[in-house]
Amino acid sequence: MLFDSNTLHSSVDDPALDRMNFLNEITFTYPDAVSFAPGRPYDGFFEIEDIHRHLRRYAAYLADRGASPAEVRRGFHQYGPTAGQIRELIAHSLQQDEGFKAAPEAIVVTVGAQEAMFLTLRALFADPEDVLLLVTPCYVGIIGAARLLDVPVVSVPERDGRLVVADLDDAVRSLRSAGRRPKALYVVPDYANPTGSTLDLPTRTALLAFAERHGLLILEDSPYRLTGAAARLPMLKALDESGCVIQLGTYSKTVFPGARVGYVLADQEVRGPGGEIRLLAEDLAKIKSMITVNTSSLSQAIAAGALLSVDGRLSELNAEAAERYSRSMAGTLAQLDRRLPEARRHELGVDWNRPNGGFFLTLRTSFRTDIAALERSAREFGVIWTPMEFFYPHGGGEQDIRMSISYLTSEEIELGVERLVRFIETETTA
Ligand SMILES: Cc1ncc(COP(=O)(O)O)c(C=O)c1O
Structure with missing residues (x-):
């Protein structure tokens, strides 16, 4: 054929x-x-033996928490819950490294940040008039995910290597007056791919105010956050008071990329057809169940062991x-x-x-x-x-x-x- x-x-x-x-x-x-x-x-710095150590550490952790040998075995070998089996450990790690409380049930463990982008775009973009804003230049993975899902993107170019919030305001206004619906902005705040630039604190707070002003979501993707020795500025999610930030996370640059473990933290609320309220993360998990079913249990166990080895402080591990x-x-x-x-x-x-x-x-x-x-x-x-x-x-x-x-x-x-x-x-x- x-x-x-x-x-x-x-x-x-x-x-x-x-x-x-x-x-x-x-x-x-x-x-x-x-x-x-x-x-x-x-x-x-990668060692094969680390993988074995991480797996053993996670098995011991499950046993310490009362899992039977059969349950531990299943935790490694079987299909697992779609939303993931290490959500508490991820939430704990965010508390340790980033100083904010994430609800474990608002987390979906994904196959890298790339799947997190895919799930999020699939859920949020419902209509051809919905638009994703990208500050350009930007990561190819988000361009590709939007392309595969037929999500329209609008570029807002940086000026002199800097994101200018007033340009985002202008873009939103002109899109709205053309009948389009800017729905979310994708941004890499720390050591961005491809530019290497980091948003300063005033820009972070201005971005959050921008999102609130326009009722937009921010997709915060920050895989390189722990790849510099300097003090870190707060994550957008740590500063987010209105609940506009969906955080896309990954262990690709900190634990190792071969594990293919990431996550999305989506604590926004969704009202269902009968008026019932649920977390956006539940919808993302539903979508995931039809794409990758669950993130490899073995990979999650490795990431979990790595997190446990430093009591969640990935910054220390890295x-x-x-x-x-x-x-x-x-x-x-x-x-x-x-x-x-x-x-x-x-x-x-x-x-x-x-x-x-x-x-x-x-x-x-x-x-x-x-x-x-x-x-x-x-x-x-x-x-x-x-x-x-x-x-x-x-x-x-x-x-x-x-x-x-x-x-x-x-x-x-x-x-x-x-x-x-x-x-x-x-x-x-x-
Ligand atoms: C900005 C950005 N986001 C996400 C990813 C992909 O991460 P993962 O390996 O977790 O899918 C990369 C990898 O290069 C990246 O640079």
């Missing part, structure tokens, strides 16, 4: 869904290139890695400063932001940083990066680069920056 792809869902031909594959392919094609592309956690990311970021910035001192930077029209941790930084150039430029960079200079335009659903970032430093050693960073600077100089003076 042969299909025309135009008889399939239009997303299958959308180049946006191919972009991550393209990055993987180019990395395989040029194995000797230094890659500033992957958004992976550093895996030098402290060494966070130090490393901050050091790598500082090292990358120092290399850029060394090879492109102020005067040279001006000559070349190059500039970058200065995160103090996280995985990413933004490099702005004065030439076209598209796939063709990336191919040249990989082939002729042995350095790979991500075109920032990948992170704009409606165009933008055509001269910008996302650099990811999470995975590299300091020697690789030094070599990679040297190569990148030679590439930039050649492109600019060509």
